[in-house]
Amino acid sequence: MTDFKHIALVANIQLPEIVDSLKRLITFLTESGYQVLLEQKTAELVGDSQLPVFDSDSLETSVDLIIVVGGDGSMLSAVRSLVRYDIPLLGVNRGRLGFLTDILPDEMESQMKRVLAGEFILSSRFLLDVSISRKGTVIGTGAALNDVVLHPGKSVRMMEFELYIDGQFVYSQCSDGLIVSTPTGSTAYALSGGGPIMHPNLDAIVLVPMNPHTLSSRPIVVGGKSDIEIRVGSRNELHPLVTCDGQTDLQSEPGDIIQIHKKARQVQLIHPVAHNFYETCRTKLGWGSRLGIDERTSDRINRLVN
Structure with a gap:
């Protein structure tokens, strides 16, 4: 699972920030020695690219990881069309909420490096x-x-x-x-x-x-x-x-x-190793954070109460 040699990139929204992230990601992956393949619409977004466009008929045998660049909507679309393949998906967040796309644009290279080195959490989701x-x-x-x-x-x-x-x-x-x-x-x-x-x-x-x-x-x-x-x-x-x-x-x-x-077949989503569902809820939904009480103060309060 951690031997990601062939990586497919998917993006279907023509926005400057997404195209920029795609080009950065391609540069990082190719310079790191990975074989990069592009989905047809993604290849059109990138423009003059010499990278191969993957064939959906041979996708399961030619790709080890699929990276979706965009928001949760892009990931939803990708999951529905790719769930029939037993290939894990990883999301780079260029949208708003980002419950399904975890990689942050400002930390894309560093987070991607850790994930590709095997530091990630695998989550099974059913449709x-x-x-x-x-x-x-x-x-x-x-x-x-x-x-x-x-x-x-x-x-x-x-x-x-x-x-x-x-x-x-x-x-x-x-x-x-x-x-x-x-x-x-x-x-x-x-x-x-x-x-x-x-x-x-x-x-x-x-x-x-x-x-x-x-x-x-x-x-x-x-x-x-x-x-x-x-x-x-x-x-x-x-x-x-x-x-x-x-x-x-x-x-x-x-x-x-x-x-x-x-659905009988589930999809495998990859999250960075620091991924925490409750932290995501706090960040995305505006939940309250901790009150800032350290352990020593907490112990003193407990002694006084008891």
Whole structure:
């Protein structure tokens, strides 16, 4: 796992800061003796590069590591398209939050050197598979690392649907929709909808109702192996959308059945050795830090209290 000889670079957003980081990264890797390959759009961003463009058909046998340069959106897109390969992914953060992309631009070379030397944490993350069936025929499929969201699209009207988990009826609901999130996605859209933050290591799925027309409807956390089924109300006048990771849309109609379950293959994300989930939450979400009490002062307080 630590023998990274062939490294593929992926970036799909044409921003000056991303192109600059790409060129710096290419220089660092090639001068360090690594074989660098580029994804097609990434090669176009770099411009006059003599580096080879990798072929997706032979990717699993020709690449040891994939580095994604961009924000969490870039990583989400890369994970969905590359999860079928057993290749770990590492992110260089050129976006905003950076829950999935850990390498800092100002420390890129030094952090990258440590990771490539084997100083890293490997994290397994599962995705969700979703399919939409209409009159017994599957009419659309998708996958998501963060979340699958049923919503009315551009309409502001509520929709009706029924929720089943492992074949058991849970409830019928009138709301703006439902967020079905992995632990990875619990700090994304599900969080803004009032859902709980889940540690990435949990084998669980959270279902967060969006503005339900009842005060008693609350987020539900279920096991990661649960089969989730949403039946779109046949009386709906809307044609709700099913959106994966906020990036790809599937159109549904009244009477459709939406099925969601854990994807069989997981993705391996690489983090720097100092990565700490709770520190990331403190930094990205603005949580309070320590009060600055050292151990000696803490011991004195404990003696006085006791």
